[in-house]
Amino acid sequence: MKVIICDDDPNQRNSIGVCFTVSRSRYDLTEFELGADMLEYLSASHADLVCLDLGLPDMDGLEVLRQLRKTSGAPVIIASGNNSKESVIRSH
Template structure:
């Protein structure tokens, strides 16, 4: 990875962003900035950075949530930069998909070395696709937006979570238990009626006939899969 890489800095402190911008730019990197979690997720989709530097203490949402949402659609390396120094916070960030963790205050030379190491490890991370298309249906995982024939489909949080999970594994059967665990939590793995109701609502909104599905196929007794026009 050359030093023309693009780095996204998500931090609500203007002085930290300025310091990192100057330090990273001096090394030849292009720097994109965001002061909130929502802005950071948007910039991650638009700028397609090669690496994300993420603060955990953001004004609109916790950095751990930003990390979880980013990992729904992107494998870009993430370097957490935070005042939170506890082992619990570090472990949570790494479990949520962070690649490295640096605590504030920090030494810039060590920080730059960690940036270089992460860029070497994942040179193709920025090519991850965020918008997945299945014929007339498009699921944009970055912007949490679903369109059918170019028209946005209004989905509830659970309905979107179901469709996003299926779209992330096109053509693959996702078991009922896995969907229930991921969407409702591990205490609901036997509540299959929750899942049936949400699937029915999504099908209705997509105009998808369960007897001749264009998108969501039921695998009886197992789970569901999402198909495109070329699949059966």
């Protein structure tokens, strides 16, 4: 299973990655700090699951999600420090 983690915080990327590595299943993890880098990578590859931070330094995470949806139907787990109701609704 190919899992993409996109978060600008290396500690968060590590924490999310650990969740997959402690499992008995084998996951192919790829990490990105920037949304644009992840989208470029996915233009030539695929993901089975994407873990996406909404607060990225280069792009709004919701814009990354919109662009991702144009080319991928992979499930997306949203991880963000912004827990406003509006952000949750907009990400749905």
